[in-house]
Amino acid sequence: MLSISGLSKTYEARGGGKTLALTELDLMVRRSEFISVVGPSGCGKSTLLKILAGILPRSTGEIELAGELLTGPSRHIGLVFQAPLLLPWLTVKENILVPAKIQRLDLVAAAKRADELIEMVGLGAFARSYPKELSGGMQQRVGICRALIHDPDFLLMDEPFGALDAMTRETMNAELQRIWSLSGKTVMLITHSIPEAVYLADRVIVMTPRPGRIVDDIAIDLPRPRDLAMHSNPQFGEYVMRIRRHFNSEGSLDA
Amino acid sequence: MLSISGLSKTYEARGGGKTLALTELDLMVRRSEFISVVGPSGCGKSTLLKILAGILPRSTGEIELAGELLTGPSRHIGLVFQAPLLLPWLTVKENILVPAKIQRLDLVAAAKRADELIEMVGLGAFARSYPKELSGGMQQRVGICRALIHDPDFLLMDEPFGALDAMTRETMNAELQRIWSLSGKTVMLITHSIPEAVYLADRVIVMTPRPGRIVDDIAIDLPRPRDLAMHSNPQFGEYVMRIRRHFNSEGSLDA
Amino acid sequence: MTRPSTKHLAAAAQQIALLAVVLGVWEASVRIFDVPAIVLPSPISIFEQLVKLLGSALFYRHIWVTLSEILGGFVLGSAAGILLGTAIGLSRVLARLLFPYVIAFETMPKVAIAPIIVIWAGYGTGSKVIIAALIVFFPLLANTVMGLRSAPREEIEMLRAFTATRWQIFRMAQLKHALPHIFTGLDIAIVLSVIGAIVGEFVGAKAGLGYLILQNNFNFNIAGSFAVLFVLSGIGIVLHWIVSAVHERVVFWVDSAPALSRN
Amino acid sequence: MTRPSTKHLAAAAQQIALLAVVLGVWEASVRIFDVPAIVLPSPISIFEQLVKLLGSALFYRHIWVTLSEILGGFVLGSAAGILLGTAIGLSRVLARLLFPYVIAFETMPKVAIAPIIVIWAGYGTGSKVIIAALIVFFPLLANTVMGLRSAPREEIEMLRAFTATRWQIFRMAQLKHALPHIFTGLDIAIVLSVIGAIVGEFVGAKAGLGYLILQNNFNFNIAGSFAVLFVLSGIGIVLHWIVSAVHERVVFWVDSAPALSRN
Amino acid sequence: DDPVRLVVGTSTLNVAYPIVTLPQSLGYWSDEGIDVEVLTSGGTLQAVQLLVGGGADFVEGNVSAFLQGISQNQLPLRVLAAHGNTDWRFVVPKGSDITDAKSLAGKRLGMVSLSSGGMPLLKSYLTGQGVDPESVEVVPVGFGAAPVEAFRRGEVDALLYWGSAVAGFANAGLTFDSFAPKEWQAYPDYSLATTNAFAAERPEVAVKLARGMMKASLFARTNPDCAVELFWRDHPDAKSQGPDEATSKAWDLNLLAAQTETYTSAIGLYDEEHAGGVTSENWEKMQDYLQANGLIADKIPEPDFLVQIPDFISQINDFDKAAVIAQAKECKL
Numbered sequence A, B: 001m002l003s004i005s006g007l008s009k010t011y012e013a014r015g016g017g018k019t020l021a022l023t024e025l026d027l028m029v030r031r032s033e034f035i036s037v038v039g040p041s042g043c044g045k046s047t048l049l050k051i052l053a054g055i056l057p058r059s060t061g062e063i064e065l066a067g068e069l070l071t072g073p074s075r076h077i078g079l080v081f082q083a084p085l086l087l088p089w090l091t092v093k094e095n096i097l098v099p100a101k102i103q104r105l106d107l108v109a110a111a112k113r114a115d116e117l118i119e120m121v122g123l124g125a126f127a128r129s130y131p132k133e134l135s136g137g138m139q140q141r142v143g144i145c146r147a148l149i150h151d152p153d154f155l156l157m158d159e160p161f162g163a164l165d166a167m168t169r170e171t172m173n174a175e176l177q178r179i180w181s182l183s184g185k186t187v188m189l190i191t192h193s194i195p196e197a198v199y200l201a202d203r204v205i206v207m208t209p210r211p212g213r214i215v216d217d218i219a220i221d222l223p224r225p226r227d228l229a230m231h232s233n234p235q236f237g238e239y240v241m242r243i244r245r246h247f248n249s250e251g252s253l254d255a
Numbered sequence C, D: 001m002t003r004p005s006t007k008h009l010a011a012a013a014q015q016i017a018l019l020a021v022v023l024g025v026w027e028a029s030v031r032i033f034d035v036p037a038i039v040l041p042s043p044i045s046i047f048e049q050l051v052k053l054l055g056s057a058l059f060y061r062h063i064w065v066t067l068s069e070i071l072g073g074f075v076l077g078s079a080a081g082i083l084l085g086t087a088i089g090l091s092r093v094l095a096r097l098l099f100p101y102v103i104a105f106e107t108m109p110k111v112a113i114a115p116i117i118v119i120w121a122g123y124g125t126g127s128k129v130i131i132a133a134l135i136v137f138f139p140l141l142a143n144t145v146m147g148l149r150s151a152p153r154e155e156i157e158m159l160r161a162f163t164a165t166r167w168q169i170f171r172m173a174q175l176k177h178a179l180p181h182i183f184t185g186l187d188i189a190i191v192l193s194v195i196g197a198i199v200g201e202f203v204g205a206k207a208g209l210g211y212l213i214l215q216n217n218f219n220f221n222i223a224g225s226f227a228v229l230f231v232l233s234g235i236g237i238v239l240h241w242i243v244s245a246v247h248e249r250v251v252f253w254v255d256s257a258p259a260l261s262r263n
Numbered sequence E: 001d002d003p004v005r006l007v008v009g010t011s012t013l014n015v016a017y018p019i020v021t022l023p024q025s026l027g028y029w030s031d032e033g034i035d036v037e038v039l040t041s042g043g044t045l046q047a048v049q050l051l052v053g054g055g056a057d058f059v060e061g062n063v064s065a066f067l068q069g070i071s072q073n074q075l076p077l078r079v080l081a082a083h084g085n086t087d088w089r090f091v092v093p094k095g096s097d098i099t100d101a102k103s104l105a106g107k108r109l110g111m112v113s114l115s116s117g118g119m120p121l122l123k124s125y126l127t128g129q130g131v132d133p134e135s136v137e138v139v140p141v142g143f144g145a146a147p148v149e150a151f152r153r154g155e156v157d158a159l160l161y162w163g164s165a166v167a168g169f170a171n172a173g174l175t176f177d178s179f180a181p182k183e184w185q186a187y188p189d190y191s192l193a194t195t196n197a198f199a200a201e202r203p204e205v206a207v208k209l210a211r212g213m214m215k216a217s218l219f220a221r222t223n224p225d226c227a228v229e230l231f232w233r234d235h236p237d238a239k240s241q242g243p244d245e246a247t248s249k250a251w252d253l254n255l256l257a258a259q260t261e262t263y264t265s266a267i268g269l270y271d272e273e274h275a276g277g278v279t280s281e282n283w284e285k286m287q288d289y290l291q292a293n294g295l296i297a298d299k300i301p302e303p304d305f306l307v308q309i310p311d312f313i314s315q316i317n318d319f320d321k322a323a324v325i326a327q328a329k330e331c332k333l
C-alpha cells in the first residue's frame, strides 16, 4: 500500500537556518494494516504526515502509494490534522461535507453519511453550529468526521484524540477500531499516548527526536477485537514498557 | 483565594439558539491549592477558565479572587490556553516575554527567566524561531512558558499538555509539581487525563456534561512529593476509578 | 427587535447632535470671520438652496442622471477590479507581469485623458460611467489581490490535501477571506465613483449634478453649488449604508475585536 | 544571491517582452486604423517627445515640483488616514459617528472646493499637496479600519487576559494585523496621490507635470501630454516598488497562498 | 513689501496672455517700483473667490463675471480696466451654408460647456435674430482635442469658441470659416479688477499695475514676433511644440494675433487715449445684454462697479508710447 524509502526533509527557516526534520526514513505499510506512530514532540511526525498527504515537498526520497509514485494529494487519503482547521463560515455538517464537495461525490448520500458520523462522535445537537461555537474537543471530532466522509482507503490521523477527555477518547478508539475492522482501511495514527498506540495498532513505529528516524518497528501481536480489558493484559504492558524505554534512552528527561 | 458562587453561562449562537454551558457552579479554592478539573469534552471547562481570566462575561454568579470581586483580567493570573495562541510575528522568546512587556516588568530579569523557562521545556535551540517553524507540541510548550514569565500567584491551565508525547508530558508534570511546591502558587489545571489530574492535584473537580456543573469534588490524599511510582499506588488507582465512574454514569458511552 | 431599535435611536440621536454642532460651528465661523459667501456659504444659505432644489421637478432628473453614472461606474469598475484582481491574486506570474501596467495606467490622471474617453465613448453618460469605472477599478483590484493572499496557508493546504483544484480552493477559501477586503474596496469605490462621475461631467455634460455645479458656479450661486455637493454626499452616505448592510450579512463569520466587556 | 538574480532576470525579460508587445500593438493599430495623432498619438511620437523632454534641464524642475507634491500628499494623506482610521477602528462609537462625515466629505469633488483650499494653503505646492492628501486619505482610513478589525478575537482575548491595556492590544496585535491592509491602502494611495497632485495643478499652477500636460494640451501637442503621462506612470511604478519592498520586509510573517508545488 | 498678487482666471498662461507676462519680461512693473506675482486659477470664478477670500489683490478675468458677482453677491469688487472685448465666434466647415442665426436652426453646435459665457451669447444672438434658441442643439465638447475631433468627424455642425481657442483649432490643422455677430464686439471681456479696499488704500499701486499692462499691450500689438520671442525666452515650456521651430513660431503668432486683435478691438470701446476704458454707452449695452439673459437681476450704476480713482484711465495711459513702440521695434532679447 505504502512504501517510503530514503525520505528526508529539511526546513529552511527565515534567518536562513535549516532544520533537518526527517532523515533516512524507510517504511513499508501493507494494505489494511493499522500502524501507530509515536515519537517525542518535534520529531517530525506531522512533517511525515504532510508529505504523505502531498502538501509538503520532500527534500529527498521516494514514496509509493497504492502502486503509484506520490506526486501530490490523493483522493484515497483521508486526513485528520493536528489542529482542527475548520472553515469558519461553514456549519459543522458543511465542514464535514467539504471533501465530498471537492471530490464531487453524491451529496445526498454524503449528507446521510455526515449525519451518521456526527451522531457517532456525539455532536448530534451541533450539526448546524459554526466552529466558533464549539469547544476544542468538539472541533477535533468534526475534523475526524471530515476525514471519513469520502470513505478513503488510507486514513492518516495526526493526534486526532489529543483534545478529548479520557472517556470520549475511549469511545472514539472503539469506533475507529470498528470502522477499520469493517472497512479494511489502511490507517496511520500519530498519537502521543503509548497505550493508545499499542491498543489500536498492528505495528507501532517509534521515532527518534529530531531529526526524526525510525528507531523501532514493533509488531503488536495481540488478539482482535480488543476491548478495554486488553489494558491489563501483561503482553500489552510489555509492549508499552518497550516503547517507553525508547523515549527515556533517547535523551528525553527521565522522570 | 478563589470563591465562585452561582456561576452560570449561556452562549447566544448566531441562529438565535442558546447554549447553556455552565450552570449553578459553586467552588472554593484555597491559596496554594492545586486543583484539577476534569469533565467530558464540551462540558464548559474552557468557558470556566475564560470567565476566571476575566475575558468572558458571565451570565449569573459572583466570583471573588484574592479577596476582590472579579471584574476583569488580573495581573496575578497566569494563563495557558487550549490553543497555543502565539503571535506569529514574534520569536519564541519574544512571545514568552509578552506578559512581562504588558505588565512592564524588568525586562532584563524577565529575559533571563525566559531563557530558563525555554531550557526547562526543552526548546533551547528554538528561542529565536517563529511559531510557524515549530511543531504543535513545541508551540504548546511556548504557551506554558508564557504563563509563567510574570510569576503569577494563580495559574490557570487549559489542557496544557494535550499535544505532548507521554514522556515530555511526564517531564512537564514533574516541572509543574516542582514549581508549585517551591512557589506556593494556586493552580487550576484542566486536563483530560484522569491519572494526570490525580497525580498532580490536592483536589479533583469533576464536571458533568453540558450544562457543566460540579458533580464531584475529591480531595486527593496522597503523600507529596509524588513520583512516577505513585501511579502504582493502590489508593491512586482508586481515585482514578472513582473519577472514571462519573464519566460512565453521566451518559458517556461505555467502552 | 426592541433592543436594536433603541440602540439605533440612541445612535441616531448622537448623529443628529453631532450634525447640529458641526453646522453650528460652521455657521458661527462664517459669521464671526466674515467669510465671503462666494468662498464658503453659510449652512443656512445652503439649506435654502437645497430646499429650492428639492422643490424643482427638474432636479430629480439631474439626480437620476448622475446616480446612474455613479452606479454604472461603481458596478463596472468594481466588477472589473474584482475580476482582474482575482487573476492577479491567484497567479504570481500575472501579478508580476500586470501589476506595473495597472499602476502605470491608473496613475494617468483620468482628467487628462478624459477628452480621449469622451471621443471614444460619446458625450452622454457613457463617458462618465467609464471615467468613474476607471477610477474605481484600482482600489478593488488592490484589495482583491491582498484579500486572496490573506487566506491562511494551513487552510489552503487542508483543501489541497483533499484534492481540491485551484478553482475549488479559490471558491471555498480564498474568496471568503477576500470578502472583507473587497468590501473595504467597495467603500472606497463609492467615494471614488461619485468623484469620477462629477469629474466626467465637468469635462462636458448636458445634465447631472456636476453640470448643476458648473451651472451654479457660472451664475455665482456658490450656495447652490454646495447644496448640490451635499446631495452628492447624501448619495455617498446612502450607498455606504447599503454596502455596510450587505457586508454584515455576507461576512457573518468574522468575529471582530470584542467590546472591552466589564462582565 | 545568484538564484534570485536569475529569477529577477527572467521576470525582467518577461516584462520587456510584454512591453514590446503592448507598444507594438498600439503602434500598429494607430497606423492601421489611421487614428489622428490628437486622439491617440503613436508610441514612437510619444517616445520622441519623451526624449525631447528628458533632454531639457527645465523638465527636471517640473518633475521635482510634482514629485514633491505627490510625496507630500502621499505622506500627509496616508498619515492622516491611518491616524483617523485608527481612532475609528478602535472605537465603534467613533466609527458610527464619524464614518458618515468622512464619506460625506470625501464624496465632495475636490475640484469643486479647490479655491477654498487655495485660500487656506496658498498657490504653491501647498494646495496641491492638500488636494492629493484629501484624495489619498480615505483609502487609508478604510483599510486601516478594516485592518484593525481583522485581528482575531482569540489573540486579543489572550492579551487582555494578561491585562494588556487598550493601547497595548492595539500596538501588540491589532496594528500588526492591520499592516497588510495598510500596505494595500498605500498602493492605492500612490495611484491617488499622483492623480491628486495633477488635479491640483490643473486648478492652477506655475510648474509641474500637470502644468506641462495642460500646456501641451492647449498646444494640441497630445504626444507631449502622453510623454508627461508616461513619466507620471514611471513615478507611480517606482513608488509602488518601494512600497512593495517595504511591505515584504515589514510584514514578514504572513504566509500567503503557497505555490502549487509538485514535490 | 510683499509682492502684490495678480490672479489670472485661467489654469495656464501661454503666449496669449502678453499683458501679464510681458511686464515681467520687460521690467515694466519693477520700473514702476512695484513687485507683482502673477498666479493662475481655474477660471474667473475661482480667481474672484481668491480675491474676495483674501488670496489675491488683483484679478484678470471675464468682466461679465465681475458684474455678476457685484450684482448677485454684493461683492466688494471694482473694475479697473478692460483689455479685450468679446471675441467668441462660430466656426463652421469651409464653404458651409451656416452663415447666420437662421441657418443655425436645427444644427448641432459644439461648445466648451453648457455653463460658459458662450451660452448667453448664443441665446441673445438667436433670439435677437428671431430664431428659437431651442432649435439649436448644444453639445458640450470641452477643450483641446475633443472639439477638433468632434468637428472633423462631423459630430457637430459648428463650434462656438473664443478667439485664441479658434486660433488653436487652426494650428491643429483644422480648416474652417468663422463668423461673429457684430454686436458682441461692444461687450468688454477680459478686464482687471480689485477689491474696494485695495483701490481705496493703495490706488497708486493699481495705477502702476494697470499701466504696466497697457504698455505690454502696446508692445505686443507693435511687434508680435518679438512678444513671442520674449515669451519663449522666459517661459520655454509653454511654447507650442510644432514639428519644427518655424511652425512653432507660426502657431504661437496665430495665438497671439487672436489676442492682440481683441486688444485692438477693445480700444474701440472708447478711444486710443482711453485704452482700457469703456464708454458708458458700451457699459449700458453690456448690462442690457447681461440683464436680458438673466445673468444680472438689476443694472448696476457705474460708481458701484467702476473704480473711483480720479483720472484712472488717463493715468494708466500716461506713458511714453513712442518709447514703447521703439523698444518693441528694436526688440532687444
Ligand SMILES: Nc1ncnc2c1ncn2[C@@H]1O[C@H](COP(=O)(O)OP(=O)(O)OP(=O)(O)O)[C@@H](O)[C@H]1O
Pocket (backbone or CB within 6 Å): A011, A012, A013, A019, A020, A021, A039, A040, A041, A042, A043, A044, A045, A046, A047, A048, A082, A210, B132, B133, B134, B135, B136, B137, B138, B163, B164, B165
Ligand atoms: N514550517 C516550518 N519551518 C521550519 N521548521 C519547521 C516547520 N515545521 C516544522 N518544523 C520543524 O520540524 C520539526 C518537526 O516538526 P513536526 O511538526 O513534524 O513535529 P511533530 O513530530 O509533529 O511534533 P508534535 O508532536 O509536537 O506535533 C520541528 O523541529 C519543527 O521545529
Ligand SMILES: Nc1ncnc2c1ncn2[C@@H]1O[C@H](COP(=O)(O)OP(=O)(O)OP(=O)(O)O)[C@@H](O)[C@H]1O
Pocket (backbone or CB within 6 Å): A132, A133, A134, A135, A136, A137, A138, A163, A164, A165, B011, B012, B013, B019, B020, B021, B039, B040, B041, B042, B043, B044, B045, B046, B047, B048, B082, B210
Ligand atoms: N462562542 C461560543 N458560542 C456558542 N457556544 C459556545 C461558544 N463557546 C463554547 N460554546 C459551547 O459551550 C459549551 C462548553 O464549551 P467549552 O469550550 O467550555 O468546553 P470544554 O469543556 O472546554 O470542552 P473541551 O474539553 O472539548 O475543550 C460547548 O457545548 C460549546 O458548544
Ligand SMILES: [Mg+2]
Pocket (backbone or CB within 6 Å): A045, A046, A047, A082, A158, B135, B136, B137
Ligand atoms: Mg505534530
Ligand SMILES: [Mg+2]
Pocket (backbone or CB within 6 Å): A135, A136, A137, B045, B046, B047, B082, B158
Ligand atoms: Mg476546552
